[in-house]
Amino acid sequence: MPPTTAAVLLTRPKAQAEDFADQLRAALGPREVVIAPVIEIVPRPATALPAGIGGLIFTSVNGVAGFAAMGGRRGLPAWCVGEATARAARAAGCDAIAAGGDAEALLQLLVQSRPEGPLVHVRGAHAAGRLTERLVAAGIDARALVAYDQNSRALDSAAHALLAREAPVLLPLFSPRSARLVAAEVAQTPLRARLLVCALSQAVARAWRDMRPADAPEIAARPDAAAMIAAMRRALAAADAA
Missing domain, CATH: 3.40.50.10090 (Rossmann fold)
Incomplete structure (x- = not known):
């Protein structure tokens, strides 16, 4: 062949x-x-989003699905890792902004725009890049909400x-x-x-x-x-x- x-x-x-x-x-x-x-995506039991949040952070379409499972509010701003994730976020009712395709580009976008928080990063249990911690270190009010597990197979x-x-x-x-x-x-x-x-x-x-x-x-x-x-x-x- x-x-x-x-x-x-x-x-x-x-x-x-x-x-x-x-x-x-x-x-x-x-x-x-x-x-x-x-890797198998296994949703965790849905929990309510914290009250009074300023926006969302999505680093995958799986995070968007987790947000939707929470009955997420429509119209929230969402900072997304790339355009595919942003499209999913828009379909879920968010006002989505796409970064350049990776966590570093998303970090730079958030640090430069400095949106009003608190921001909630809806993500899986395994997350590369320590995005939430680095945002907090940069003075941005951000927290993580784990919506799913990524079980190895x-x-x-x-x-x-x-x-x-x-x-x-x-x-x-x-x-x-x-x-x-x-x-x-x-x-x-x-x-x-x-x-x-x-x-x-x-x-x-x-x-x-x-x-x-x-x-x-x-x-x-x-x-x-x-x-x-x-x-x-x-x-x-x-x-x-x-």
């Missing part, structure tokens, strides 16, 4: 993986896609079968935690596939290389789906040229 027909292994949470698979097929054409999440039999083939496999990775989880799974798999690893950011690439130093992931130019698909195109082209 030539690299241009490489199968794809998607390991992000199921809903996001299915959405990305649709975008991927539209961009790269029909190809085999195996969805095997290593082993790769399923379909994923293991894919990795056991003597064929190229495109492996896009979207978070440092998922990169570490997948790398740990790969270490316990009779790997015969040629992995074409793509990372959403430098942080994701570092997490992968920490466990697989010999690999050199292709890194997306921006932390969004379009840039990830472009990185996957580059990985395929590099595999063709090798």
Whole structure:
């Protein structure tokens, strides 16, 4: 099988993986896609938002879903990590503002605009970047509200079968935690596939290389789906040229 027909292994949470698979097929054409999440989103029992809040912070669409499950008030301003999350927030009735696609860009946006708080960061139990703590350190009234857990899962039999083939496999990775989880799974798999690893950011690439130093992931130019698909195109082209 030539690299241009490489199968794809998607390991992000199921809903996001299915959405990305649709975008991927539209961009790269029909190809085999195996969805095997290593993280499962498990909502926590809904709690009420604190009274008198000034706005919301969302770093994923899962946080928006958690807000909606609380029966969240419409019309609240919401600062979002990127445009996809902002679209979900608008659909949930928020007045959403999108940052540049990662937590650092969101932090800079909030520090520069200094919105009136308190701000509530609706997030999962695992959160990279210590966003809330850094906002407080910058003098912004912010607090976290954990709306869901991100439980780790082993790769399923379909994923293991894919990795056991003597064929190229495109492996896009979207978070440092998922990169570490997948790398740990790969270490316990009779790997015969040629992995074409793509990372959403430098942080994701570092997490992968920490466990697989010999690999050199292709890194997306921006932390969004379009840039990830472009990185996957580059990985395929590099595999063709090798």
